[in-house]
Amino acid sequence: MSENKVLNYIDDVVNNVPSDWLKLTTHRLDIYNEDLAKTEFLQHFNNLFEQGNSExxxxxxxxxxxxxxxxxxxxSTVLEWSIAKLNxxxxxxxISFASRTIPILAVLRKNLFDKKETILYYKGELPESLDLDTIQQTYNYTLKIQKIDSLDDIEKFSGSTIFFQATNDLGKVELNENIDFYINSHSQLGSVLMVNGAKNEAYIPAIQHVRRRETIAMTPQNxxxxxxxxxxxxIAAFDQAKFESDKKSVLESIRKITASETKALLGSCGLSVQYAIMMGLIEHAMKQHPGKAIKxxxxxxCYGGTNDQARRVAAAVDNVDIMDLPVDGDNDMVQSTDKVLDEAAKLDAVPLIIAEIPTNPRVEVPDMDALRKALVKDRKTPNGENATDPxxxxxxxxxxxxxxxxxxGILSEVQVISYVSGSKFPSGGKCTxxxxxxNRKASHLMDSIEKHIRLCDNEATPLQTEILAEQLPSMNxxxxxxxKNTREFVNFIKETLPSAKxxxxxxxxxxxxxxxxxxxxDLPTKGNTDExxxxxxxxLNQKLIDMMITEIPNESKYCVSYGQLKGCYWTIPATSTQGTTKEEDKDYIARVSVSxxxxxxxxxQVFADFVKSID
Structure with a gap:
């Protein structure tokens, strides 16, 4: 295939990019088939390439x-397609990443479970944040590093070889059978990982899963x-002064919104932040409580990304395990917290609790004073010592x-770390x-969290920071x-369909x-059996959503988003946000987000028509 044909088509696409491709954080689900994620897009895109159609x-x-x-x-998909064609x-x-270091960690994670060694060869400079000691001691990964002058210096190896280079040309590599993974890194944009050879194709889903849970794809603008x-x-040069000004504005907004004097940190998405919290607190626990189990x-x-990521961390790191905290439906968060912390004390473990308030998707708020008491309660280990504070x-x-x-605040006596997904209210859906x-009691933990945001190169991009600077002041x-809109809609539904929960x-x-x-x-139902x-x-859930997005296509969307500037968003948590949750814990109810x-x-009006249509 002619390289010029590919380059010419890319040029046409760049010149004709739909504006939504650059602006939407949750893309159109009316033209999305989850079972064919990415592949269906690529099939159609490749057909357009063959036809020379880039309108x-x-x-x-x-x-x-x-x-x-x-x-x-x-x-990101077009970028990956283009680089694949050229090579x-x-x-x-x-696979493209907003991060320059996570692609390395993605290979190391799989090799941890496969019990394979890894050598990282590089030309130029590695990211300063790539801390080998922390990667080995906290993440449990093993890596050898060697600087080279030429690809000819890379020898055949029984484990995995990674070649990393910082470059302005993300598109081309010299394929070498002794190299399993290429990582082209750009200081402003992120990185692109290339998997070389059929023998390494089993790594692809594992690497994709890391991108899904611990970082993000290279952003649309990048x-x-x-x-x-x-x-x-x-491309435009990085404007350091503007970035610093935007960041200062964002941090000041967060200080006012949260009433916390502790420094805030910005990550590329909610899960990027959560990963840094997890790894930072685990490293802190390892140093402060050596040998103790971490729970x-x-x-x-809860949200599938949170649940899945926590379990992935526990699977990879020695001495870290999961304890369930039932909080929704028939379960009470306070009672569950009290019980699980009692169990952690009996194990003389370090308890790290993740919870959503209000809960998702059932929007429940616990008795906050009772929750405080459960969190600060004096507990003893089996040998009579004070249990580790949660x-x-x-x-x-x-x-x-x-x-x-x-x-x-009511939780001032508790060590509290608070985080927010920016694709929701902070940005109004404009970035992730x-x-x-x-709070003050947990402020000493922020340096550990910051270390891991940087190690993973998961800080917010300059454009993301600019968007937050624009949107955060109006968030509250x-x-x-x-x-106000939500309360009015809820009251209308209660009046119109009182049998709904x-x-x-x-x-x-x-x-x-x-x-x-x-x-x-939770819509009313009927039938002779539970099934x-x-x-x-x-x-019935699906019928309601279909009516809404069909009758109000410019406002009602079928997607998982929340906190957007305009419209109304509908989803079924069991088939979206709870994708990796155990089947028995899923919620097959409609979740509605109002702007x-x-x-x-x-x-x-459409809801009233729906009620009339019910048998």
Whole structure:
């Protein structure tokens, strides 16, 4: 295949890119087939390439590559396709990352379980944050590093060989049978990993899973720049002064919103932040409590990314295990917390608790004073010593306006780390960047967390930081406006379909500033058996969502997002956010996310029509 043909087509695509490809964080699910994620997009895109068709209107109708930008998106997929074409590889052998170091960790993770050695060869300089001692002692990975002048210096090896180079040309490599993985790294954009040879194709899903859970794909804007570099074009220089100004603004906004004087950290997404929290607290526990077991305590039905990541960390790191924290439905978070911390004390373990308040998807808020008492309760180990105090890791994405971290707050006696997914209210759905900070009692832990955000090169990009600087100052007002719409919609549903079970905060909780704009809807069902009733309810869920997105296509969307500037978002948690959750813990209910700006009367009308259509 002619290299010029590929380059010419890339040039046309770059010039005709649909605006949504650069702007959406949750892409169109009306043209998305999860079973064919990425592959369907590539098949259609390749057909357009063969036809020489790069019209904007045609590109915009391609099937969605991924349902969420963190995992990948049209431009990262086009970038990977382009690099594969230029190097005679298959598209799935090329994987782009916003991070420059996580691709290395992704190979090391698989080799940990495969019991294979790894050598990293490099030219130029490695990222300063690549800390070998921490990688070995905290992540449990083993890596040898060797600087070379030429690829001819790389010898055949029974384990895995990685060749890393910092370069402005992300597109080309010299394929060498002694190299298993190529990583081309760019200081501004991220990196591209290439899997070489059929013998290494088993690594592809494992590497993709790391990208899915511990970092993000190269962002749309950076993928766009990388495609320009492949064309030999220049990209805008990094504006250090603007970045510092935006970052200062964001940190000041976070300080005001959280009422915490502890420094905040910005990550490329919520899970990037959570990974740094996990690894930072694990390293801290290893140093402060050597030899003690570390227990990650996590709700079994919480957001699938949180659940999956925690279990992946526990699987890879010695002396780290999972303890379940049932919090939803018939389970009470306070009672579960008290019980599980008692169990951790009996084991003389270090307890790290992850919880969402309000819970997802059932939007429940525990008795906060009772939760405080459970967290600060004096506990003893079997030998009579004081048990290790828990660290409460709070996912505050649903209510980032609540000042849990204030010195006057109800949890001030507890070590609290709070983090928020930035693709929700902080950015209004414009980027994925998240943030983390702590109350005074946990402030000493932030340096450890910062170390791991940097080691993983998972800090927020300059553009992500710019978007947060624009959006964060108005966040609390948007939360208030969205809650008002949500409360009105919930009240209408109660009146129109009183037999439906709605999970939403009470008016009393709302007066305490628990004002989420998401609720879950358990529709009425019928049937002679549990199976029939469940099947009927699931079908009814889908019917409602289909009506909403069909009747109000410009506002009602079928996706997992939350906190957007405009519209209404519908999903079934069991088939989206709880994708990796155990089947018995999944929630087959409708979750609805309402924004501050939507045609509420139209949504009421469609819901009323839905109720009339029920048999």
């Amino acid at each position: 904007t209107s045609t590109l915009s109708e391609l099937p969605t590559a991924y349902d969420y930008i963190r995992l990948g998106h049209p431009l 005679g590889l298959k598209a799935d052998q090329v 993928s766009y720049s990388a495609l320009q570099l492949i064309q030999g074009n220049k 990650i305590i996590v709700p079994p039905n 660290i409460f890791i709070l996912d505050q994405t649903f209510c980032p306006n609540i000042q849990f971290l204030s010195e006057e 960047a998240g943030y983390v900070t702590a 007002q948007r939360i208030a406006d969205a809650y 709605i999970n939403f905060v009470s008016e009393e909780l709302a007066k305490q500033d628990f004002t989420p704009s998401v609720f879950s809807l 029939e009733r469940e099947e009927y309810k699931r079908a 501050p700006d939507l045609d509420l009367e139209k949504h009421k």
